[in-house]
Structure formats: C-alpha cells, structure tokens
Amino acid sequence: MKTTEFKAWIKSIERMNRNQRDKLRKSSEEKKDADEVIALIERSSDDKPSCPRCKATKLYRWGKVSDLQLYRCRQYNRTFNALTGTPLARLRHKDKWFEYEQTMIHKVKASVKQRITVG
Ligand SMILES: [Zn+2]
Numbered sequence: 001m002k003t004t005e006f007k008a009w010i011k012s013i014e015r016m017n018r019n020q021r022d023k024l025r026k027s028s029e030e031k032k033d034a035d036e037v038i039a040l041i042e043r044s045s046d047d048k049p050s051c052p053r054c055k056a057t058k059l060y061r062w063g064k065v066s067d068l069q070l071y072r073c074r075q076y077n078r079t080f081n082a083l084t085g086t087p088l089a090r091l092r093h094k095d096k097w098f099e100y101e102q103t104m105i106h107k108v109k110a111s112v113k114q115r116i117t118v119g
Pocket of ligand 1: 074
C-alpha cells in the first residue's frame with residue numbers, strides 16, 4: 001500500500017462508528033496472529049533451509065507466497081517454503097492457528113524441526 005493511500009485510510013478511521021472500529025480491531029488482531037505464526041515458522045526454519053525433495057542447501061530466495069519465504073532449489077528448480085513436506089503445507093487461515101496455541105504451534109515447531117534434522 002502506498003503511503004498516501006495509507007494516510008487517507010488512517011484518516012477514514014475517524015469517520016468509522018464504534019461497531020466498524022471493533023470490526024477493524026478484530027480483523028487486525030487476526031492478521032497480527034497470522035504474522036506471529038509466520039515469524040515463528042520462519043525463525044524455526046531460518047537456521048539452514050534445505051530442499052525437501054533432494055536435501056540440497058544451495059537455494060535461491062524466490063519471493064514470498066502468503067507472506068512465507070519461498071525458496072527455489074538450484075538443482076531441480078522446484079520451489080518450496082518452510083512448510084513444504086509438513087502436514088501444515090496446505091492449511092489455510094494461518095491466523096486461526098493461535099486458537100490452538102498449545103497444540104498446533106508446538107506441532108509446527110516439531111514438524112519444521114523434524115524436517116530440518118531428518119531432511
Ligand atoms: Zn531439490
């Protein structure tokens with residue numbers, strides 16, 4: 001979003017009623033949860049990302065999809081992210097994950113850790 005757009009948008013908050021502001025707050029809290037989940041996933045996998053298919057560690061950074069860093073294996077030109085090869089790869093609504101904080105987050109960590117150590 002451009003800075004000028006953002007400034008105009010911020011100004012429009014003043015014209016919102018209480019109900020609209022509540023909705024905005026709830027929505028931004030959900031986004032914050034999603035950001036935290038993504039940060040956690042990336043932190044867990046930042047040590048040494050490797051290709052889930054051929055275990056190669058020679059990778060290109062290949063942009064981002066759904067805010068997750070995408071890598072491209074130099075050997076086979078296949079792309080993947082920190083969740084590829086884990087049961088979480090196809091899960092949508094990452095913002096809802098924090099509802100399962102005690103179970104899901106630990107599974108994410110364990111899953112990513114396992115992928116790094118086992119390959
Ligand atoms: Zn590979």
